[in-house]
Amino acid sequence: xxYTKKLIVAPGSKVRLREFDPAFxxxxxxxxxxxxxxxxAKARLGELQRKMYGDNQHSLLIVLQGLDAAGKDGVCxxxxxxxxxxxxxxxxxxxxxxxxxxxxxxxxxxQHAPAKGEVAVFNRSHYEDVLVARVHKLVPRKVWERRYxxxxxxxxxxxxxxxxxxxxxxxxxxxxxxxxxxxxRLDDPHRQWKISDADYKEREFFSDYLDAFDEALExxxxxxxxxxxxPCDHKWFRNLAVANIVAEALEAMDLQYPKPTVNLEQVxxxxxxxxxxxxxxxxxxKD
Amino acid sequence: xxYTKKLIVAPGSKVRLREFDPAFxxxxxxxxxxxxxxxxAKARLGELQRKMYGDNQHSLLIVLQGLDAAGKDGVCxxxxxxxxxxxxxxxxxxxxxxxxxxxxxxxxxxQHAPAKGEVAVFNRSHYEDVLVARVHKLVPRKVWERRYxxxxxxxxxxxxxxxxxxxxxxxxxxxxxxxxxxxxRLDDPHRQWKISDADYKEREFFSDYLDAFDEALExxxxxxxxxxxxPCDHKWFRNLAVANIVAEALEAMDLQYPKPTVNLEQVxxxxxxxxxxxxxxxxxxKD
Numbered sequence: 001x002x003y004t005k006k007l008i009v010a011p012g013s014k015v016r017l018r019e020f021d022p023a024f025x026x027x028x029x030x031x032x033x034x035x036x037x038x039x040x041a042k043a044r045l046g047e048l049q050r051k052m053y054g055d056n057q058h059s060l061l062i063v064l065q066g067l068d069a070a071g072k073d074g075v076c077x078x079x080x081x082x083x084x085x086x087x088x089x090x091x092x093x094x095x096x097x098x099x100x101x102x103x104x105x106x107x108x109x110x111q112h113a114p115a116k117g118e119v120a121v122f123n124r125s126h127y128e129d130v131l132v133a134r135v136h137k138l139v140p141r142k143v144w145e146r147r148y149x150x151x152x153x154x155x156x157x158x159x160x161x162x163x164x165x166x167x168x169x170x171x172x173x174x175x176x177x178x179x180x181x182x183x184x185r186l187d188d189p190h191r192q193w194k195i196s197d198a199d200y201k202e203r204e205f206f207s208d209y210l211d212a213f214d215e216a217l218e219x220x221x222x223x224x225x226x227x228x229x230x231p232c233d234h235k236w237f238r239n240l241a242v243a244n245i246v247a248e249a250l251e252a253m254d255l256q257y258p259k260p261t262v263n264l265e266q267v268x269x270x271x272x273x274x275x276x277x278x279x280x281x282x283x284x285x286k287d
Numbered sequence: 288x289x290y291t292k293k294l295i296v297a298p299g300s301k302v303r304l305r306e307f308d309p310a311f312x313x314x315x316x317x318x319x320x321x322x323x324x325x326x327x328a329k330a331r332l333g334e335l336q337r338k339m340y341g342d343n344q345h346s347l348l349i350v351l352q353g354l355d356a357a358g359k360d361g362v363c364x365x366x367x368x369x370x371x372x373x374x375x376x377x378x379x380x381x382x383x384x385x386x387x388x389x390x391x392x393x394x395x396x397x398q399h400a401p402a403k404g405e406v407a408v409f410n411r412s413h414y415e416d417v418l419v420a421r422v423h424k425l426v427p428r429k430v431w432e433r434r435y436x437x438x439x440x441x442x443x444x445x446x447x448x449x450x451x452x453x454x455x456x457x458x459x460x461x462x463x464x465x466x467x468x469x470x471x472r473l474d475d476p477h478r479q480w481k482i483s484d485a486d487y488k489e490r491e492f493f494s495d496y497l498d499a500f501d502e503a504l505e506x507x508x509x510x511x512x513x514x515x516x517x518p519c520d521h522k523w524f525r526n527l528a529v530a531n532i533v534a535e536a537l538e539a540m541d542l543q544y545p546k547p548t549v550n551l552e553q554v555x556x557x558x559x560x561x562x563x564x565x566x567x568x569x570x571x572x573k574d
Contacts, residue, residue, distance in 0.1 A: 076373040077337075077372075080372045080373075083372065085364075085377045086367075090373045121372070123373060186551065186558065190341075192544075193544055195548075200558070260479040261480070261483065267482060271466070271487070275466065
């Protein structure tokens with residue numbers, strides 16, 4: 001399956017997450033080989049990312065958003081974990097601090113944009129400011145309405161000025177599967193602490209979130225910074241889809257190992273001279 | 288082997304890296320099983336680190352220093368790569384910027400100290416300010432001389448105030464093996480770009496670096512923030528040693544999954560009520 005083509009939100013297209021199938025998994029044939037396929041995709045990811053780090057010309061920003069329990073954390077562990085931690089940073093964004101709230105909404109985000117050669121993964125992001133901010137009326141409509149354009153312009157800045165590729169993943173889980181996952185946590189002593197009152201309270205707003213996502217995806221899926229809707233009822237499919245889309249984007253960068261900055265021939269001569277001297281020195285000592 | 292006991296620089300002890308064997312690998316029996324042992328150690332690391340992230344009471348700072356080509360980058364990829372990128376950040380420190388140089392030497396370092404629940408890995412660190420700064424006389428002796436105490440006091444702050452465990456690794460490679468690794472890079476098109484003039488120039492100062500490390504380790508290996516000298520001529524041993532020492536430190540934290548912040552019984556009732564309502568709602572729709 002070409003995950004990129006299959007799951008991209010084509011710029012300008014309508015989005016209706018209500019009609020999206022979160023249980024989609026292609027023909028499902030991949031499930032039996034999912035572990036091996038994921039291991040292969042992670043190895044490819046790691047190799048490409050290390051090449052990007054060496055190349056030092058491009059950077060990659062991965063935005064993870066989605067419905068609660070769809071698997072943002074799971075993607076970090078199972079997919080992003082394939083990258084070299086040197087050159088790859090995961091940044092979570094929680095409720096803004098007082099200092100952050102006293103700035104424009106992109107201020108705290110901008111400082112975590114990836115440098116050349118680096119990957120930045122946002123676990124939640126500036127999109128919270130048109131999602132939770134809209135659903136819970138944290139700011140008036142006229143404020144969140146204008147943010148779509150501000151986001152597009154800011155993402156364009158990263159792309160134009162610093163060669164940043166931006167991939168945005170909207171992780172979609174069905175309401176039933178979400179409830180099943182909450183229930184799983186209830187019975188798992190290792191995960192009970194993850195349960196918050198908010199989980200259940202937010203379920204009342206499930207439908208409002210779908211509306212908010214629809215508009216966010218429609219208005220901010222651009223050729224340079226596309227959204228992908230990822231069906232997440234099957235974790236194995238979710239992981240495979242994200243891993244392959246990221247790997248395809250890295251491959252499209254046409255990465256090159258940089259040219260040496262030194263005169264290799266001269267270094268070779270120096271090297272052989274050093275070997276000679278050290279051998280001579282070593283012999284002298286032994287004499 | 289108990290790597291921690293074997294490789295720790297006991298606080299107050301003398302350090303003579305000249306007499307240290309960088310090719311040490313215990314009985315070497317582990318070499319045949321090194322890949323499997325490392326895979327097991329990484330899995331253990333990942334599990335413990337994720338527990339620490341949940342526990343949210345401790346934090347871990349890993350300092351990587353060492354001689355050029357000993358393998359700081361290799362440790363990041365082969366060992367730290369076993370951790371969940373969410374909650375683990377690798378920070379490199381290069382030549383200070385003008386703004387950084389206009390502050391005290393710990394200013395730029397402090398902002399990367401790990402938050403509760405997090406792991407921070409420093410690839411090079413504040414120790415450069417008593418290593419390269421001393422070897423290349425970037426500051427007068429009286430300036431670097433007083434830094435050992437300043438470092439100990441700052442590390443104590445992290446430990447006392449934020450529950451940070453600090454593990455410092457000095458990666459030691461022999462001068463011969465270093466030269467062999469430089470030569471390898473010369474012939475590997477994927478790694479030629481990593482060669483800099485500095486590599487060879489720094490070799491002239493190999494002995495000065497050993498002196499600088501000796502004093503740094505002697506004066507800053509404390510019970511709370513010990514140094515470990517890691518023999519690095521064998522990469523498999525280096526990786527196993529670091530992975531096991533970190534895992535042992537995490538185990539010593541006596542990590543607990545935190546208690547749920549919600550009333551689980553109440554959540555269970557709400558859950559069952561939600562299931563009931565949604566089922567009823569679903570039926571109604573179908574009617």
